[in-house]
Amino acid sequence: MSEPILRVENLHKHFGGLKAVNGVSFQVAPGEILGILGPNGAGKTVCFNMISGVYKPTAGKIVFDGQRTDGLPPHRLAALGLGRTFQIVKPFASLTVLENVLVARGIANYGRFGRIWGPWRSKDQVRAAMEVLDKVGLADLAGRKAGLLPLGNLRRLEIARALVVGRKLILLDESFSGLRHAEITRLEDLIRAIRQMGITVLLIEHNLRVSMKLCDRIVVLEHGRKIAEGKPEQIQSDLRVIEAYLGRKRRNNAAGG
Amino acid sequence: MHLFIEQLLNGIAMGSIYALVTLGLALVYGILRILHVAHAAIYTVGAYVGLAVFKFTGSLWLGFGGAMVFCSVLGVAIERLVYYPLLKYPPYVPLIGSIAVMLGIEELCRLVAGPYILTFPARLPFAAVHLGSVTISSTLMAVYAITALVLAVLWYITSRTEMGLAMRATSQDMAIADAMGINSHQVVSATFVLGSSIAAVAGVLVGIYYNQVYPTMGAVPAYKTLALIVVGGMGSVPGAVIASLLLGVAETLLIGYAQIPLPRDALAFIAMIAVLMWRSEGLLGSK
Numbered sequence: 001m002s003e004p005i006l007r008v009e010n011l012h013k014h015f016g017g018l019k020a021v022n023g024v025s026f027q028v029a030p031g032e033i034l035g036i037l038g039p040n041g042a043g044k045t046v047c048f049n050m051i052s053g054v055y056k057p058t059a060g061k062i063v064f065d066g067q068r069t070d071g072l073p074p075h076r077l078a079a080l081g082l083g084r085t086f087q088i089v090k091p092f093a094s095l096t097v098l099e100n101v102l103v104a105r106g107i108a109n110y111g112r113f114g115r116i117w118g119p120w121r122s123k124d125q126v127r128a129a130m131e132v133l134d135k136v137g138l139a140d141l142a143g144r145k146a147g148l149l150p151l152g153n154l155r156r157l158e159i160a161r162a163l164v165v166g167r168k169l170i171l172l173d174e175s176f177s178g179l180r181h182a183e184i185t186r187l188e189d190l191i192r193a194i195r196q197m198g199i200t201v202l203l204i205e206h207n208l209r210v211s212m213k214l215c216d217r218i219v220v221l222e223h224g225r226k227i228a229e230g231k232p233e234q235i236q237s238d239l240r241v242i243e244a245y246l247g248r249k250r251r252n253n254a255a256g257g
Numbered sequence: 258m259h260l261f262i263e264q265l266l267n268g269i270a271m272g273s274i275y276a277l278v279t280l281g282l283a284l285v286y287g288i289l290r291i292l293h294v295a296h297a298a299i300y301t302v303g304a305y306v307g308l309a310v311f312k313f314t315g316s317l318w319l320g321f322g323g324a325m326v327f328c329s330v331l332g333v334a335i336e337r338l339v340y341y342p343l344l345k346y347p348p349y350v351p352l353i354g355s356i357a358v359m360l361g362i363e364e365l366c367r368l369v370a371g372p373y374i375l376t377f378p379a380r381l382p383f384a385a386v387h388l389g390s391v392t393i394s395s396t397l398m399a400v401y402a403i404t405a406l407v408l409a410v411l412w413y414i415t416s417r418t419e420m421g422l423a424m425r426a427t428s429q430d431m432a433i434a435d436a437m438g439i440n441s442h443q444v445v446s447a448t449f450v451l452g453s454s455i456a457a458v459a460g461v462l463v464g465i466y467y468n469q470v471y472p473t474m475g476a477v478p479a480y481k482t483l484a485l486i487v488v489g490g491m492g493s494v495p496g497a498v499i500a501s502l503l504l505g506v507a508e509t510l511l512i513g514y515a516q517i518p519l520p521r522d523a524l525a526f527i528a529m530i531a532v533l534m535w536r537s538e539g540l541l542g543s544k
Contacts, residue, residue: 078438092429103426104437106419
């Protein structure tokens with residue numbers, strides 16, 4: 001394994017007495033699609049929020065692209081090339097689709113107070129934003145108000161924004177949930193295309209079939225701990241994973257039947 | 258007819274001044290969802306600082322500039338020291354903090370400058386305009402011109418600069434704006450700089466307009482602008498401007514024509530209650 005793009009070491013996040021994430025470690029190799037799986041409340045989104053800087057870890061270490069990043073605020077991580085989507089889609093509803101992407105395009109400038117007073121609608125900016133929209137298949141909707149898009153397109157818009165920010169790594173938080181079958185297939189193709197662009201993908205997914213097909217490796221969390229890690233076929237046959245997902249009784253039935 | 262036009266012109270001037278104070282409040286509400294009551298105290302401080310700089314240097318423009326700088330610093334200080342630490346609590350907590358700050362600043366003005374009404378003996382260097390038999394005085398012209406300039410600059414910033422885009426994004430969702438690489442805390446501070454410097458302009462302008470500067474000059478504007486951002490539609494900047502202009506005109510015309518034995522401010526609030534009964538979400542608000 002080459003130098004990992006992201007390394008998470010013994011990560012803890014406690015909310016009062018609740019240990020939402022309790023000693024999780026994993027690594028993501030450049031160009032990999034790594035899936036994080038687990039039942040509700042397993043701590044997947046909390047992990048995402050720590051990696052993207054929303055939460056400060058209670059303990060543990062996060063190294064992104066060779067730099068220690070735990071405790072950095074989200075806008076600093078974004079500037080380092082980490083983009084993310086949110087489980088509940090949150091477009092800037094009153095801005096157009098194009099403007100939503102342009103907000104993210106301003107990233108080179110937002111970090112500095114003095115440089116943000118310039119105009120933003122330059123031709124280059126708009127062209128670059130349109131290229132990204134083209135990649136996710138939203139180019140023809142660029143002028144629409146984002147609040148009017150249906151869910152499938154909103155997820156694409158979220159990914160477009162994340163792509164602009166995430167030059168190196170993007171985190172996708174349940175991008176497939178609530179989508180129809182045809183949309184799922186298109187989104188799978190999009191995520192593979194993103195990997196082709198040289199961007200590493202870390203995704204949280206509930207849909208087992210999708211993650212088995214899409215991911216190179218999978219990390220399974222339960223109750224804030226990592227219970228399995230490996231290639232999809234290894235995960236599929238891992239007893240602890242089956243137990244976590246289907247419950248003990250079903251496993252016994254399956255074993256007996 | 259003649260009288261009517263003059264009343265109308267006065268009403269628009271009144272409304273322009275309301276708009277200048279309300280703008281800051283609408284901007285802050287839009288981005289932090291806090292009712293920034295202390296904004297009116299910033300406006301009072303603006304009038305005092307403008308007057309002091311004017312007396313010291315003899316230059317009205319330095320007075321405006323000094324007031325804007327001082328109020329920007331004050332606004333950001335209030336945001337960083339009072340609102341930001343209180344953001345995690347329910348909205349009434351920062352609101353109470355804001356009221357406390359407002360009273361504190363008022364008392365501070367009284368202690369420093371004395372409880373008297375000071376005069377603001379400046380003349381605004383604008384030419385009076387004659388249109389037929391109607392004369393627009395130089396003071397009115399100054400109010401119109403300065404308000405128009407402020408609105409134009411604000412429009413330019415919010416719709417044409419990256420800062421404006423970042424402000425609009427941050428006001429919709431701070432967490433997402435952060436994930437997009439926007440330092441949202443800086444954007445919030447920039448919003449306070451904008452709102453507070455506009456309030457400073459309004460304070461100086463009102464000081465000259467009425468030739469009065471006194472510690473509680475912010476009290477009535479505080480209530481009125483709060484009502485105005487509700488009437489305009491919470492957090493809507495265009496709504497706040499329209500509501501302010503309408504109120505200024507309505508107030509002046511009601512005083513001039515309707516034989517209602519009520520003071521001006523009572524009429525203003527009656528007008529606003531009427532609007533809210535008709536459109537509870539405000540003029541440009543969404544339900």
